[in-house]
Amino acid sequence: MKNKYIKSNIFPIFIELLFVVSCFIVEKQFYIYTNFCFYLLLAIYFYIRKDLSIKEWYNAIKSGKKFFIQVIFTVVLISIAFYFTIILENIFPNINKGMILLRADNWLKLILFTFSTIIFPPIIEETFFRQNLISFKNNKILIFTTFLSMFLYALEHSLRLWGIFLCMIWALLFSVSYIKTRNIYVPMTAHLICNLIINGVLIIDVIKYILN
Template identity: 60%
Template sequence: NLKEWFLSFRSGKKYWIQVLLTFLGFMLAFILTTILEGIFPGLETGTINLRRDTWLTLGVFAISIILFPAITEETFYRKNLILFDSKKTVIITTILSMFLYACEHSLAPWGIFLTMIWALPLSLSYIKTRNIYVVMTAHFLGNLLGNGVDVILTLIHWL
């Protein structure tokens, strides 16, 4: 529920500390995967690059890579797939959700492994807080920082 998500922004210091910790974990995961890609540059990640060569494609890129993933991916891969029936169920469904999340982002084994690293802090945060809005906010901020820079650099290049 988008209204509940926006209302959660006003829920206080505890919420924002959880968001910050999740965001930092997400950023550390990206740093780790960047280092791993540098160590093994010949391994194919299997990712695609979305076009950003017109105003329309840049706009679609910005919306589809910054806003939508935080909502759709966290709702599906964390909230709907991670089950809390037992400790064993949490572990199995978390690994499954991380794997499926990774398969959405990559088509090669190396890329799937790297993307599962990205999913780890998001999954752990959801398990710890059981608050999907914390994870959605952290994911949104990570996408805004990482992909927002790409949008800004594209705009600068055009000007």
């Protein structure tokens, strides 16, 4: 199990570390390209390994009331966590979060932005950070791998300790959803809904900016 776990996660972790290192090398306006490449490489990797299945996700969505109750409950918890982190940010406004921000000011970047903030994250992040990294072998391993998954999730979003801590709060709720339901499609669907709401507004603003 140990060798299988390491073999399945070593490439995604390497690609993430490569992306993080690139953020210290390339200028911020290029983050949108490197971030898209990060997601695209992992999408291809997970597709080849058959770690993800859009058909299974679709079937889960069609499964009925219980699934959507779990999804809605997860969305509510994530929303609470999100506003809690906003409160923390307002309490400590002078601490740099170091968030990896993606900027779009033309149609090409808008397409990449849409993929990188709405389409890819729910699929790739839940497959990698939750399904593949969290192990249920025993309670100690579950706690350790959950913490590892939360940290790596946060590291993909922020380059500073304060930002990493805040992002780990979001990751905790996605992780709890997966651990409790043992169904990766619950946090995946909740993740998609949250991203649609938050980043959908940003996409509309970018479209207005480009048209003007």
